[in-house]
Amino acid sequence: MIYLDNAATSFPKPEPVYLALDQCARTSLANPGRAGHKMAVAAERTLDDTRHALNQFFGGEAPERWVLTFNCTDGLNLAIKGVIQSGDHVITTDLEHNSISRPLRALEKAGVITVTRVVSDAGYIDPEAIRGALTPKTSLVAMTHAANVLGTVQPIEEIAAIVRGAGALYLVDAAQSAGVVPIDLKRTPIDLLAFPGHKSLYGPTGTGALYVGPRAHPRPWREGGTGGDSSSETQPEAMPFFLEGGTPNVLGCAGLLAGIAWVRERGQDALREHEVALLQRVVDWTEANAGWQVAGRWEPSKHVGALSLIVPEGLSPQELGAILDSSFDIAVRPGLHCAPYIHRRISSFPDGTLRVSPGAFSTEADIDALVSALTEITAGVI
Ligand SMILES: Cc1ncc(COP(=O)(O)O)c(C=O)c1O
Known part of the structure; x- marks a missing residue:
């Protein structure tokens, strides 16, 4: 996984x-x-x-x-x-x-x-x-x-x-x-x-x-x-x-x-920088793919290793999360993340977003597998 x-x-x-x-x-x-x-x-x-x-x-x-x-x-x-x-x-x-x-x-x-x-x-x-x-x-x-x-x-x-x-x-x-x-x-x-x-x-x-x-x-x-x-x-x-x-x-x-x-x-800084560098790959992919959006302002120096994606119309974060899990063996977290007020504020309530959060042991290959899976799942839908 x-x-x-x-x-x-x-x-x-x-x-x-x-x-x-x-x-x-x-x-x-x-x-x-x-x-x-x-x-x-x-x-x-x-x-x-x-x-x-x-x-x-x-x-x-x-x-x-x-x-x-x-x-x-x-x-x-x-x-x-x-x-x-x-x-x-x-x-x-x-x-x-x-x-x-x-x-x-x-x-x-x-x-x-x-x-x-x-x-x-x-x-x-x-x-x-x-x-x-x-x-x-x-x-x-x-x-x-x-x-x-x-x-x-x-x-x-x-x-x-x-x-x-x-x-x-x-x-x-x-x-x-x-x-x-x-x-x-x-x-x-x-x-x-x-x-x-x-x-x-x-x-x-x-x-x-x-x-x-x-x-x-x-x-x-x-x-x-x-x-x-x-x-x-x-x-x-x-x-x-x-x-x-x-x-x-x-x-x-x-x-x-x-x-x-x-x-x-x-080292705390090195751990955070590793996670944020991996997220930068997700941000780059998001910017190159119509319909996808990063929630909140992306400022790498003021970010920890959690990033929420607003998914294209016609798709739900829950569906995407389930397909990533069952067909690609990739674990991410769709939904409201126990934080309903901010989802209301950014208009992603009630379905929420697709949250990606790498850790110390995550690799560039993991992120590449995620974005290629997202590309495959969404091909033809958007
Ligand atoms: C910002 C924030 N506060 C509190 C919690 C609750 O943590 P715990 O599940 O350890 O009680 C979480 C869990 O994800 C969180 O992200």
Whole structure:
């Protein structure tokens, strides 16, 4: 199979990730506990090492500020539902994945908060539009770093400064950027940073993290066992245990740890440039073929490895995706990509687009196979 659906989750994983998963599963897959037996301590160490690696990678304040989550959605929900107070105003954008849009919309519908959804232009959010949406009641600005439908990278450094100046919290969804676009928490005032471990950090599914900066104090939404401090009647206040209840994904973290090390070795810029160079071939093909269109503005230096194609009239992204899969063994992602607002904005709702997302192991030959398959499928139709 030619796998071009890395924006959903990366595949394959680097060899050291498979080896780390195997080793952990065979030798130290116990339930972590700080005061437990040797294997429990080894499992706890895997979690600690993951927090240290994340803290170094993103320049956080301290390893204990990293809450290990089960995916990006988990971290975003923890952040949003943990900091919102009744009567708050929240700013978001039309680029968001449902993992931000839905919790905010549900709180809005319940009358708990008011929401302003800033509108993007060709895939980009203007920092001044965020400034213009701020009100004295704005407590949170929640937005993506790289749009998952269009692949466009947002100016979070500029926006962070504006949000900090207004005294609100800044929550960034780095699902499509963590591992390919450097984020430096020491330089950029982000209060809450959520991402999955299973995309460009090359860990397995079931992993993710939420960074909680010193200005943010989310309430826990999952209380329970923490592997220590059992005498306390309520969740122990020490971070990260305050926000982590229940058995963590030790196996996943072993893989994530190896994934982060691999990304560091390869270099984030090099990984992004590889994916964008492959997408350039798709863009070139699109421009040479009538009826096809790239969604959003194509600016290679402000792009991650996800590109949406608006398909010619008379064809549907779903049909094309199904034919690519069944007849050509090529995996891409048709549809709305859990981001309905941006599809409405670019008039691709309800069918959506055909999203192509190469990863670190994709090759020029993979892209050539894709465009030649698209040429063959559409021959005679347009
Ligand atoms: C921008 C964005 N945010 C959030 C998510 C949700 O990530 P997860 O599936 O790990 O919860 C995704 C997943 O594709 C995404 O692209």
